[in-house]
Amino acid sequence: MYDALTAALQPTVTAARRRLTAGMAALRAQYEARPQTATVLKGRAQLVDAAISTLWAACAMPPPIAVVAVGGYGRGELFPASDVDLLILLPGPADADLQVRLAALVGALWDMGLEIGHAVRTVDECLAIAADDITVQTNLLEARLLAGSATLFDEFCERYRAALDVRAFFKAKRLEQEQRYARFNETPYALEPNCKESPGGLRDLQMLGWIARAAGLGRNWRDLARRRLITGGEAGELRKVERFLQHLRIRLHYLAGRAEDRLLFDHQEKLAAILGIEATATRRASEVLMQRYYVTAKIVMQLNTVLLQNYGSVIFPDRGAAIVVNARFQVVRELLDLREEDLFEREPAAILESFLLLEQRSELKGMSARTLRALWINRNRINAAFRAHPGHRALFLQILQQKRGILHAFRRMNEYGILSRYIPAWRRIVGQMQHDLFHVYTVDQHILMVLRNLRRFTMGEHAHEYPLMTRLMMGFERHWLLYVAALFHDIAKGRGGDHSRLGMADAREFCVHHVLPGEDTALVVWLVEHHLTMSHVAQKEDTSDPEIIERFAAVVGDERRLVALYLLTHADVRGTSPKVWNGWKGKLLEDLFFATRRLLRGATPQEALGLDDRLEDARKLLRYHGLRPGIEEALWAQLDPVYFMRHSAEEIAWHTRVLYHRPRSEQAVVKARVAEGEDGVQVMVFTRDQKDLFVHLTGLFGRMGFSILDAKVHTTRHGFALDSFMLQDPGHAASYRNIVTLIEHELSARLQQPGAPERPARGRMSRQVRHFPITPEVSIRPDEAGRHYVLSLTAADRPGLLFDVASVLAAHGIRLHTAKIATLGERVEDTFLLTGQVLAQDAQVLKIERELLEHLQV
Template sequence: MTSSPISTDALQDAIGEERKRLNEGSLALRQAYEAHPLTSGVLKGRARLVDGVIQRLWNACGMPPEAALVAVGGYGRGELYPCSDVDILILLADQPDGSLQSRLSTLVGALWDVGLEIGHSVRTVEECLDASASDITVQTNLLEARLLTGNAGLFDDFARHYREMLDVRTFFKAKQLEQEQRYTRYNDTPYSLEPNCKESPGGLRDLQMLGWISRAAGLGRNWRELARRRLLTGEEASDLRSVERFLQHVRIRLHYLTGRSEDRLLFDHQEKLARIMGIEATAAKRASEVFMQRYYLTAKKVTQINTILLQNYGTEIFPDRGGPAITINARFQAVRELLDIRSEQIFERHPSALLECFLLLQRHSELKGMTARTLRAVWLNRNRINAAFRADPANRALFLQILQQKRGIVHEFRRMNQYGILSRYLPPWRKILCQMQHDLFHVYTVDQHILMVLRNVRRFTMSEHAHEYPLMTRLILGFERNWLLYVAALFHDIAKGRGGDHSKLGMEDAREFCEDHGLSTEDTELVVWLVEHHLTMSQYAQKEDTSDPEVIRRFADIVANERRLTALYLLTHADIRGTSPKVWNGWKGKLLEDLFFSTQRLLRGATPQQALGLDDRQEDARRLLRYHGLRSGVEEALWAQLDAVYFMRHSAEEIAWHTRLLYFRPEADDPVVKARVSDEEHGVQVMVFTRDQKDLFVRLTGFFGRMGFTILDAKVHTTRHGYALDSFILQDPGQAAPYRDIVSLIEHDLTERLRKPLAPERPSSGRLSRQVKHFPITPTVSIRPDDAGKHYILSLMAADRPGLLFDVAEVLANYGISLQTAKIATLGERVEDTFLMSGAGLSQDAQVVRIERDLLERLQV
């Protein structure tokens, strides 16, 4: 039997009527929510509103009574966010004929015309079961299927067969694996600066997954039912209701704010969301920072209970898994490869077991974690770690043992942080817990950044990562008591956000820890010194002229000995890599490595020139030239025009490359432009050799800027016979494919450009990133003489943008200033650039003030 469809005109009238109902109903829901923010009012109210619209259009399109219209996914659960997709299943008894296919198309089109974002499938019962068996996403969507209208018998038949074929154990394992994959996709952390409130760890998807498994296994349909079955405590059920409501409010507000299905907490939205949700700024934090800290603490709570509940689910679903408990000691046992307390009162009777449990996980590689009741007991008893606990020598010894184990250090410190142990044992840690860093440089909260640095230092010691960090591995394995570096990592940023110099404040925390834990004077001084100077090496490498022997000497005076140098190099490398995947590159690694070896040679008794490896560099360059078939002595004509500064600023490989290109034309009439792919820097290295000319550096930066390149490094050199020999390292932030195709383009176009005496062309200024718009960076400029008094150093900090280096070069050219070298440090959305320069006007204070003023004007965004 088939219902008769209404006419096209009548259908259009019905669509218009339903669109009006939907819009008016949606507006009423929003107004009611803004007057009295109840999540159920929006989520269930919108689902009911959409139910009515879809049901009436189903009838208007004359759908046959043999078919069934089914809500699936979140819509099937009876919840719809303001801008969420509406997922439906059209269930058929048999394959549709041509007439029915036409009606189905009409229905789906009508639903879209009304203004619904429809996700639909058309399947028979058999097709549903087949799709469910092969795709866990389909199986999950169908788990919450709800009949909207149509053939109830057909739907009941589907539901019965679906339940019969649902393998709860397979479903549980698949959802666990799916969560692990999702966590990996979102960097295994809820603490990124712009998390996804639905998909990131600790987001709504974690709660939904718990609900799906519970429903599939018949364990309960809400948190209260799970508590009645003792899978949750009453407090945990209450916590889950609270965090779920908070995340629902966040997502609802985000949809209303953006007018679309947006689940990312972008910088653009954080301040507005905080204001909408009634969160105000404090004396020390912006409203967005207060809001995000609350979000992170919520996500932390979700991941905690998610871990506990999944273990309890596993016990219910696999009651036969594992054998009898295996006694480890008087306090702990192993159950199903998990560490378990032997008594519910163990932490009350033996508070030191709060640290012992983490040590046991490190020492017993067969253990994969803690049982749910152990995790719950750790969390509930965390406040037993008080001043008396921290003063107990036995507990201090336990904490040091955790730091000194051969395995599991990072895993257990992360677990200690997750369950509140670390912030109780190290009181300063409480102040950085879930604290944002709105410097657009770090992409993690302070506590997560510190744990990332700890991970990086730890990886240096592991053979499986030796291919990634061969030098670091060699250095740390030869470093006596290398666990001291873990202590320095824990304290290097622990004073962030307190006001004042966090390095100085962190020194005091580190000293107190070391002295309390009985470290020797030598080890204490090393850790305290590392915390104080953890930024020093990166500042020297990226902002000073490390080809200057005096700079190396000053840095060597700070480190004083090779043990400190090695420790600082390892910590600096780990720190930079622990800020953001975008911050580290091969060029920064090379700067640090060069500074390390130069300082090491100086500390071992070399002269400043030997420390910089000038003689070795020239000899290595000669060997490379012989390797490429050039006869002895061909380099002399070119090298005679190059001074010591050139050889100090370039590596042997760069010197050999330049020489191979220029030895036969040291007085070339035409510009020589050569480019090559640099695998080390993941970019392009460019050499320019031409007669020196006015505004050359400005023209070059303008050219590279118009091509969309970021300049990572620039070495500007003028030969004795009046030629410019300039080197650049370039990256294209948007370049995904190999750079090889662009090398010839650079060589041809730049050569043609330099042949013509044209004025510099300004590159496009481009658009500011949205991060910079919401967290503006006030530019700073400083010009000071170097220690030798021969040159001047320009240091600037500003928001990164296309054309910035061109603007700087143009201002300096206008004042007749010559550049010697430029170090470009891009830290997320911020640049910290350093230029070594010379010019007659730089000795005059009034002229310097004018230059600084003009630079600041150009750097404003």
Template sequence: MQDALSTRLQTLISDSRRRLGDGTRALRAAYEAHPRTSVVLEGRAKLVDIEVVGIWQACQMPAEAALIAVGGYGRGELFPASDVDLLVLLPRAADAGVCERLSAMVGALWDIGLEIGHAVRTVDECIQAAEDDITVQTNLLEARFLAGDAERFAELEQRYYAALDVREFYKAKQLEQEQRYARFNDSPYSLEPDCKDSPGGLRDLQMLGWIARAAGLGRNWRDLARRRLITGGEASELRSVERFLQHLRIRLHYLAGRAEDRVLFDHQEKLARIMGIDATANRRASEVLMQRYYINAKMVTQLNTVLLQNYGTVIFPDRGAAIVINPRFQVVRELLDLRHEDVFERYPSALLECFLLLQQRSELKGMTARTLRALWINRNRINAAFRADPAHRALFLQILQQKRGIVHAFRRMNEYGILSRYLPAWRRIIGQMQHDLFHVYTVDQHILTVLRNVRRFTMGEHAHEYPLMTRLILAFERHWLLYVAALFHDIAKGRGGDHSRLGMVDARDFCVLHSLDEDDTALVVWLVEQHLTMSHFAQKEDTSDPEVVQRFAAIMGSERRLIALYLLTHADIRGTSPKVWNGWKGKLLEDLFFAAQRLLRGATPQQALGMDDRLEDARRLLRFHGLRPGVEERLWSELDAVYFMRHSAEEIAWHTRLLYFRPDAGEPVVKARVAEDEHGVQVMVFTPDQKELFVRLTGFFGRLGFTILDAKVHTTRHGHALDSFMLQDPGGEASYRDVITLIEHELAAYLARPDALDRPSRGRMSRQVKHFPITPQVSIRADEAGRHYILSLTAADRPGLLFDIAETLAGHGIRLHTAKIATLGERVEDTFLLTGAALAQDAQLLRVERELLERLQV
């Protein structure tokens, strides 16, 4: 039998593979000529039906067996590279002969080019599997008969629906969606979303269809509209966003040549071109495409919320007694509900009041479906006249000033289209991507994340995270002004020009229209203008220089402004990406804050930098570790004021404990320790100065795969190098305690060989940088005191980058004193303090800049 079956199948497989290939190419050509989703989705399902049934018949399966399509294939929708899910329904467990035929059938289906997922079960086994696994239960919901015993399939359907508990199914699918959302951080705004599984993707729409089918509410959007679960307009919107997502997924499969559902940077520009989307003056075509995607995803999440609540009302009909709040609103089952359908028409202020009530009444978990629908339908009532009403402006300020629920209120207002109506400037940043490769959120989501970060500073349950921030904000009068600054700090992104300056205008208009007094208006406008200033000084300037700190303090002008900017800057950097913030950046900001604060309180520059206090603190730490008074003097006499200004008391004490007994060490001394926040390792190198030492050190650390976050290079009066480094494993995989001994032993041995030079690999360009290249920028300028030169550069990050910079500088006899390394996702913004004769000559300076640019090219 096996030989006869094999012979029949061989001829069939060859013909079937050819027909399937021809049919697939014809479908693609038809779709590209006239893009309609049904051409591909229904066309491929019908094409596959013919070949699957043909092979089933050729295998002469038992007459009492049935072949069933399940999942998306059962629904009659097959994307270009989707799996074909099959259920073989048997009357009893398969014997050896049936197993042989099943194996031949599945093998043949793979041979003709189909990705097959299959299960072989009896009806009893199907019912049990559905009871145990919600995925199986969902797949069977869309089962479609293909061939074999139709009565057996009818028995399965009858028993399946008899056993189906609609309430449990509804709860399970809701929980499944919550778990799926959690995998994607509850956001549809990922820069590389999964158009199938991300929040706002096709899976959200499919889930709505599954519940409707299980509850007998309908099989398409029109059915739901006829049952008044959604309006006719909402049914049209659902079909429109569904078509957009289907087109996107179809294009993705064709473009990638496989089942790819992630809208990766690799594909975005090509997808935009294929879908007929053009670039604008300020934005790439891919950015226009992705903004369109986010708007559609947002619509999906809105309608998903409305429909799920409507389903719940039908499936759980016990409505409960309504509790009246006021003439406009009531509470129904812990949800805010309209007392009358025309509330928003009669009382337009209710469009804002509903969010205020959600903040004020902790028992409310959200809004009823009819409230959400009415809110969405009436959002356009928020127009110029609405915004000009003093009562409405007062309501908006009340939302900002509440004790709870501020972030939730603004997220909801953004999701339901209220915020973009009330703040017209907000409309332009909804779903706007930021291709700087360190923001992982769209502009509107970044702003709301910054608002959340500022808000968390005020909450006692989060005080342990950043206690200094909590102490500062709780003592800050009218701290809600920081929420206003957060809302406007990036609102002008994407307009072209300096978004800080452009955003000032919007912020000032808002403050004036909402009757903020002059001082509060000035603070908010100043914060929007200066919101990048503190991060610039902390990460790019030599903040151990008294003149730099004086310049920063002069910009601050007052302690109130300094505190406000410190809080906003901290929240802003943390709101760009989880990868961008680290304890080291926090320490840079904190040191600058305290130095400027002391200056503003009347301290001298030396007092502001805490020189005297630092030395006393270092001595106290030495005594604590058992060192007798005076042992530090011999080493300290070889160190100048610059060293003491650039190192903390704790670092000075650590260096002293390691070196006080060997200040003239002839051999390299290398010591390392885990950083205070456990997210890096500090390394101290003390050695007789040698040629190109910094180049050699960067080469060594680069070979080990570490990123240098900070470097302080110092030469003692007696010709020794005392260099400090903060290192981090960019992959986050290193156990820092395990590498300390390795660094100490290998680096000391390496430095003892003057001719040794590690050249780290340049590494490969990251996928993101490949598609969104960063043009290197180099600037070398004299500092204001005229003693040093400041090198600022921006480039794509890669292994060996710092080594290339150090080697170029050394080749021109340029000495490096400090390095501040700011790695922002895939981009680095580094600042170096330099001296060297070549920098004073224009021709030489240009040559250095040109060579650096050449080395920075990826």
């Protein structure tokens, strides 16, 4: 029957294919003569509609079934080489006859020359799959009937809308966007961006449309303006940038002859010519094109942020009252908000203060929509007089000197034009391309990547990535000076001449204006001048030659400069491209660093800064307790630098005293003691690593009534778990000494016969969290080395929370290597180092993130 039906359909298929080919050629000619996006997008969708309807009738499909356009095709838009996504709706399981007809239909559609993505499902199946898969749920959101049963289609639409949880949909799309941003390094400024998927691309605009449609807020930008979710001007801006991105994608498809969404170097010059963009005296046409693209992407990201916040205020109208910060600012829905609309006009200094507050208050997730609008509108108030004000200069230095949030502050300042107003030289490098084999970011984004890399050296949760760098950074006095050097090291690119020498002048001017001491100014200026020197010597000169090392040491002069240059060079090389850095380059730099340091120290090997001091202090404590020299070596040989970075000298000595004589104990070793200040109990567990160990431990502590204030989870080189916890229970605050033995006994007994993990009681939500809820956040991202994944979560604290997190990870076969638990009052900010096969699959990571978020809700 299949062969007969296929043969019968052949004339229809041939005629339809001919019409499609001629129609597409006509659309292309019409578009090139008068470029309008609707010509192609709507025109191709209509051509395909007609072809499918004709074929549907020719197949004599039974009346009770329907064929439905979904995804972008459902929206009535098809780019020249886009797939055609179809859903064939059935009232029930297909019989043998219908299966044959469906197979013939799909085969005929491919024979027509269409790239088909299809699914054959009942309404029940659609809803079941949509409930588990946000991508399917999104595709079905824009379903459009092409042919067949309108009754079945109406039933599907009605049941789909009834099943759609708008709040869950909003959260899932936000998570999906964060995951996509992470895949593209959270920036639209790659030199070969994807105009559809990269941050600031078409996908961001489509996501805004999906959420608006799901929430019933509107179907176009005008609808959103009528709802006052955006201004009329912003609606016009959105339509303008949307058209530009659509034109780019249409041209790319025509140029490549296939579905190509990446603005590759191969296409940029041709695209510029097609779009009528000409070269200038100093820039190629492709550079002018890409500058326009980056400006467009920047606007998309700004308006995306504004709209998502406004969507959130409609979808989640019950998220707490405003909290006053000071006379100028308040917190609304965990966002920094102006108390008065004209604040920046009256007090321009508040522009910089807003970024400082974001750094200082960890509960803030960003700025409110009206704050962002006000920043953009008032950025030009940062002029020469503003820059010359001593108070403003002091504020800017404070932003550089904070313990957290520096990178996000500078990214926001760059995005909203504040940085280029405060540092005029920065204006020239915004969106400036670097056509070489190494840099995959524009100059401004490369500098921010270098700043990011330097910041990560200061964070304990990233110590496993580059332990030596973290050690050196933490031992470097006033390490914020390296951030200043990073900001200026490439700021003179594109001016002609040696950018290192030219950048020195800008750096010196900044340091002098901000009244930095002469020694600090000299260091920053020297780093800008020599930021390429170390990588050049390491990679291009014979570092086994003593004369080369002596010459490099003479340039460096002292150990402080050497450490500073090593840190900046390491961050700079890694900031060029994810593909440029490798272990070989790292080893070259490391060897040069140690050889030079030994030379500067008189050729006597010395311990590394920070860690060596900590180990020496630990050894002194061991000698104080009567242990003979060298007794610690067997145990310490099994512990890597991450362990020593995350434990104090006193903790290292305590662990060593307990374990030095049994580094391979077959029995679990549990030791507890009252913490310093007697405000809790410290517990150490040492045992052969085992499945779900962390789940067992968190469950045991929870059932014993303890809150986990801090946890350090470590796996030794020889396969043992060495975990330490800080526990607290207000009900036993006066009698911790009496329960130390109880903890040791209970844990030892349970670890010998663990059984299945038992969940502790969930516990009550605190009064503070009820009145000022903390919206949970979860992200799982690969680490720098690509060997592990980092799980970061923020949520309201409660008993059993860690058990829930550990249980979700264990259920997916994810192995926990290390954990950093930070409890800040009612708020927890936890970081876990993970491995597991499922973490390489984006869909599974998204599912795990959603499960964790469900458990973190209070």
